[in-house]
Amino acid sequence: xxxxxxxxxxxxxxxxxxxxxxxxxxxxxxxxxxxxxxxxxxxxxxxxxxxxxxxxxxxxxxxxxxxxxxxxxxxxxxxxxxxxxxxxxxxxxxxxxxxxxxxxxxxxxxxxxxxxxxxxxxxxxxxxxxxx
Amino acid sequence: xxxxxxxxxxxxxxxxxxxxxxxxxxxxxxxxxxxxxxxxxxxxxxxxxxxxxxxxxxxxxxxxxxxxxxxxxxxxxxxxxxxxxxxxxxxxxxxxxxxxxxxxxxxxxxxxxxxxxxxxxxxxxxxxxxxxxxxxxxxxxxxxxxxxxxxxxxxxxxxxxxxxxxxxxxxxxxxxxxxxxxxxxxxxxxxxxxxxxxxxxxxxxxxxxxxxxxxxxxxxxxxxxxxxxxxxxxxxxxxxxxxxxxxxxxxxxxxxxxxxxxxxxxxxxxxxxxxxxxxxxxxxxxxxxxxxxxxxxxxxxxxxxxxxxxxxxxxxxxxxxxxxxxxxxxxxxxxxxxxxxxxxxxxxxxxxxxxxxxxxxxxxxxxxxxxxxxxxxxxxxxxxxxxxxxxxxxxxxxxxxxxxxxxxxxxxxxxxxxxxxxxxxxxxxxxxxxxxxxxxxxxxxxxxxxxxxxxxxxxxxxxxxxxxxxxxxxxxxxxxxxxxxxxxxxxxxxxxxxxxxxxxxxxxxxxxxxxxxxxxxxxxxxxxxxxxxxxxxxxxxxxxxxxxxxxxxxxxxxxxxxxxxxxxxxxxxxxxxxxxxxxxxxxxxxxxxxxxxxxxxxxxxxxxxxxxxxxxxxxxxxxxxxxxxxxxxxxxxxxxxxxxxxxxxxxxxxxxxxxxxxxxxxxxxxxxxxxxxxx
Numbered sequence: 001x002x003x004x005x006x007x008x009x010x011x012x013x014x015x016x017x018x019x020x021x022x023x024x025x026x027x028x029x030x031x032x033x034x035x036x037x038x039x040x041x042x043x044x045x046x047x048x049x050x051x052x053x054x055x056x057x058x059x060x061x062x063x064x065x066x067x068x069x070x071x072x073x074x075x076x077x078x079x080x081x082x083x084x085x086x087x088x089x090x091x092x093x094x095x096x097x098x099x100x101x102x103x104x105x106x107x108x109x110x111x112x113x114x115x116x117x118x119x120x121x122x123x124x125x126x127x128x129x130x131x132x
Numbered sequence: 133x134x135x136x137x138x139x140x141x142x143x144x145x146x147x148x149x150x151x152x153x154x155x156x157x158x159x160x161x162x163x164x165x166x167x168x169x170x171x172x173x174x175x176x177x178x179x180x181x182x183x184x185x186x187x188x189x190x191x192x193x194x195x196x197x198x199x200x201x202x203x204x205x206x207x208x209x210x211x212x213x214x215x216x217x218x219x220x221x222x223x224x225x226x227x228x229x230x231x232x233x234x235x236x237x238x239x240x241x242x243x244x245x246x247x248x249x250x251x252x253x254x255x256x257x258x259x260x261x262x263x264x265x266x267x268x269x270x271x272x273x274x275x276x277x278x279x280x281x282x283x284x285x286x287x288x289x290x291x292x293x294x295x296x297x298x299x300x301x302x303x304x305x306x307x308x309x310x311x312x313x314x315x316x317x318x319x320x321x322x323x324x325x326x327x328x329x330x331x332x333x334x335x336x337x338x339x340x341x342x343x344x345x346x347x348x349x350x351x352x353x354x355x356x357x358x359x360x361x362x363x364x365x366x367x368x369x370x371x372x373x374x375x376x377x378x379x380x381x382x383x384x385x386x387x388x389x390x391x392x393x394x395x396x397x398x399x400x401x402x403x404x405x406x407x408x409x410x411x412x413x414x415x416x417x418x419x420x421x422x423x424x425x426x427x428x429x430x431x432x433x434x435x436x437x438x439x440x441x442x443x444x445x446x447x448x449x450x451x452x453x454x455x456x457x458x459x460x461x462x463x464x465x466x467x468x469x470x471x472x473x474x475x476x477x478x479x480x481x482x483x484x485x486x487x488x489x490x491x492x493x494x495x496x497x498x499x500x501x502x503x504x505x506x507x508x509x510x511x512x513x514x515x516x517x518x519x520x521x522x523x524x525x526x527x528x529x530x531x532x533x534x535x536x537x538x539x540x541x542x543x544x545x546x547x548x549x550x551x552x553x554x555x556x557x558x559x560x561x562x563x564x565x566x567x568x569x570x571x572x573x574x575x576x577x578x579x580x581x582x583x584x585x586x587x588x589x590x591x592x593x594x595x596x597x598x599x600x601x602x603x604x605x606x607x608x609x610x611x612x613x614x615x616x617x618x619x620x621x622x623x624x625x626x627x628x629x630x631x632x633x634x635x636x637x638x639x640x641x642x643x644x645x646x647x648x649x650x651x652x653x654x655x656x657x658x659x660x661x662x663x664x665x666x667x668x669x670x671x672x673x674x675x676x677x678x679x680x681x682x683x684x685x686x687x688x689x690x691x692x693x694x695x696x697x698x699x700x701x702x703x704x705x706x707x708x709x710x711x712x713x714x715x716x717x718x719x720x721x722x723x724x725x726x727x728x729x730x731x732x733x734x735x736x737x738x739x740x741x742x743x744x745x746x747x748x749x750x751x752x753x754x755x756x757x758x759x760x761x762x763x764x765x766x767x768x769x770x771x772x773x774x775x776x777x778x779x780x781x782x783x784x785x786x787x788x789x790x791x792x793x794x795x796x797x798x799x800x801x802x803x804x805x806x807x808x809x810x811x
Contacts, residue, residue: 103684
C-alpha cells in the first residue's frame with residue numbers, strides 16, 4: 001500500500017528529512033539544495049535518529065537510503081507507516097541498490113524512488129514536485 | 133529412536149522369558165515344522181500303537197486257530213480209535229464180519245487223520261505230546277489187529293476177555309493223552325485273550341491321549357500363528373506403510389526370525405530415511421544460504437560500486453553548471469563521460485552475473501513486437517540523428533507477438549541499434565525488420581551499412597571486452613553490450629546471431645519464441661472526444677487506486693504517472709489473492725488489473741470482484757499485452773470497465789481515471805468505456 005500525497009497540502013512546510021549514512025551523498029544533497037534554498041534540510045545518519053526526527057519535525061518529504069547502519073529501508077518504511085504522525089509523509093527512496101530491491105520498497109509503501117547514481121536534474125525535478 | 137520391546141515384554145519367570153526368546157528366534161521354517169510335526173508325531177504314535185494291536189490280535193487268532201485245529205484233529209483221531217474199538221467189540225461178540233465195517237473204514241482213514249494231528253501239533257508247538265498220542269494210537273491199532281486175528285482163529289469169549297480188557301486200558305490212556313494234548317493250547321488261548329484285552333485297553337487310552345494331544349498341538353499351532361506371527365506380520369505391514377508415509381514406526385519386539393529381520397530392516401530404513409532427510413535439509417539450507425549469499429553479494433556489489441559514483445557524477449554535474457574555463461569544462465565533461473561509462477559497465481556486469489547465477493527474474497509474457505521496435509527506435513532517434521543515420525522500420529505484421537520479458541527485449545534492441553549507429557558510416561542507414569520464422573519463431577533483425585565484420589570476428593564480438601580494436605577509436609562502448617544481449621536473449625530461450633559481408637555492413641538477428649497473434653490496438657487519437665467530457669477532479673477529492681500487478685516495473689510507471697494527479701492514493705498488490713483481500717479491506721475507487729498474475733488468472737480475479745457485493749461496484753480497468761478480441765469481449769461482458777494495452781498509454785489511463793472520478797463525484801456507476809480496435 002502506498003500513500004500518494006505530495007506535500008502540496010501544506011505549502012508552509014518546507015522541511016525535508018534525509019536519512020543517509022554516506023558523507024559524500026549528504027554533501028552532494030547539501031550542494032544541490034543551494035539551488036532550492038527554501039527547503040529546510042534535516043539529516044539523520046541512522047534509522048533510529050531518522051524516525052525520531054520524522055516524528056519530531058514532521059517534514060513535508062523524507063528521502064531514505066536503503067542501507068543504514070541500524071536498519072533496512074523496509075524496516076524504516078514500516079515504522080513510519082505505523083506512527084500516525086508520520087504515516088502520511090511521502091517517502092522517496094534514494095538507493096544504489098539493484099532495481100528489484102527498489103521496486104520492492106515501492107511495493108512496501110515508498111512513494112517513489114530515485115536510483116543512485118542520479119542525474120542532478122532529475123533530483124531537482126523530483127524536489128520541485130514536492131516543493132513547488 | 134524408540135525402545136525395542138524389552139520393556140513391553142510381559143512379566144514372567146526367566147524360564148518363560150527364555151522360552152519366549154527361543155521361540156521368537158526360531159526361523160519361520162522351524163516354527164512351521166514344529167507346529168506341523170507335533171500333531172503329526174501324535175498321530176503317528178496312535179497309528180503305530182494300532183498296528184501293534186492288530187499284530188497282537190492276529191497272533192492271538194493264529195494261536196486260537198492252531199489250538200482249535202489241534203483239538204479237532206486229536207478228537208478225530210480219538211473218534212476213529214473209539215469207532216475201531218467199538219467195531220471190534222461187536223465183532224468179538226457176534227463174530228459177524230458186518231461189525232468189522234467201521235474198523236476197516238477207520239484203518240483207511242486214520243493215517244490221514246494222524247498226519248493232520250501231527251501237523252496241527254507242530255503248529256501249536258506240542259509235537260512231543262502228539263508223539264505220545266500217536267504211539268498210543270499205534271499200540272491200540274496193533275492190539276485191535278491182534279484181537280481180530282484171535283477172533284478169526286475161533287477161541288471162546290472167555291479167552292478173548294484179557295485182550296478186550298487190554299484194549300480198553302489202552303483206549304483210556306489214549307483218551308487221557310488226547311485230553312492233555314488239547315488242554316495246553318486251549319489254556320494258551322485264554323492267556324493270550326487276557327493279554328490282548330489288556331493291550332486293547334492300553335491302546336484305547338493311548339488313542340484318546342494321542343488325539344487330545346494332537347488336537348491341542350494343532351490348536352496351539354493355530355494360536356501361535358494367528359496371535360503371534362500374524363500379529364507381528366501385521367505390525368510389520370503397518371510399519372511398512374508408516375515408513376512409506378514418513379511416520380514414526382510402531383515399537384516391535386526384537387526377534388531373530390524372518391519377521392524380526394524384516395522389522396530390523398524397517399528400523400534401518402527409517403534411520404536411513406531420517407539421515408537422508410537431515411542431509412537433504414542441510415543441503416537445501418546450504419543452497420538457500422548460498423543463494424542468499426550470492427544475491428546479497430550481487431546487491432552489495434551493485435550498492436558499493438554505485439554509491440561512490442553518485443558523489444562523482446553528482447559533483448561533476450554541479451561543476452558542469454558552474455563557470456569554468458574551456459579547458460576545465462572539457463576535463464569535467466571527460467570525468468562525467470568516464471563516470472557514466474563506468475556506471476553502464478557496472479550495470480551490464482551485474483546483469484551478466486545475474487544471468488549466470490540464474491537470478492535474472494525474467495517475466496516472460498506475450499509482447500507485441502512492432503510497437504516495441506517503434507519505441508526503441510524513438511529512443512535511439514536522437515543518437516542516430518547526431519550521425520545523420522536513417523532508421524528504417526520494416527514490420528509488416530502488426531499483430532506479431534513474442535514470448536519475452538518486455539524490458540529485457542527492449543534492452544537488447546536498444547543495444548543492437550546503438551551498436552548499429554556507432555559502428556556505421558556517417559550518413560548510413562539502419563534497417564529493423566521483424567518477421568515470423570517457421571511456426572514457432574519470431575525474428576527481429578537489425579542491419580547496418582557499416583564496415584561489416586570479417587568471418588573470423590563474427591563470434592569474437594560476443595566475447596566480453598573483445599572490441600576488435602574499437603577501444604583505440606573514439607567509438608564508445610563497454611565491451612560487454614553484445615555478450616549481455618546474447619545472454620539475455622538466451623535467458624529468454626532465444627538466439628542472437630550475426631551475419632556480415634566485410635565492407636557491406638552487418639545484420640544481427642534475435643530469434644524468439646513466437647506467441648499467438650495479439651489484437652493490435654492502435655494508439656488513441658491525440659484528443660479523444662470523451663476525454664473532454666469529464667471535468668478534472670477537484671484537488672483533494674482524489675481517487676484511491678488499487679493496482680493488482682506482479683511486475684514492479686508496471687507499478688513504477690503507474691506510480692510515477694499518478695504523482696502528477698493530485699490527491700490520488702495508490703494501493704498495490706502483487707498477487708491476485710492479495711489484490712482481492714485489499715479490495716475487500718480498502719474498497720478502492722478504481723482497480724487496475726493485470727491479466728498475468730502468479731496465483732490467479734486475471735479473469736478469475738475479475739469474477740470474484742464482481743461476485744462480492746462489497747467490491748462489485750468498483751470499476752476494473754484490465755491491463756494486458758496479450759488479450760485476444762474474444763478475451764476482451766469476455767472480460768467486458770464479465771463486468772470489466774475498460775481494457776488497456778501494455779505498454780500503457782498514460783494519457784489514456786488518465787482519461788479513464790477522469791471518467792471514474794467524475795462518475796464517482798456524481799455517485800453513480802460509470803458507463804463502460806469500451807474500446808475495441810478493428811481486427
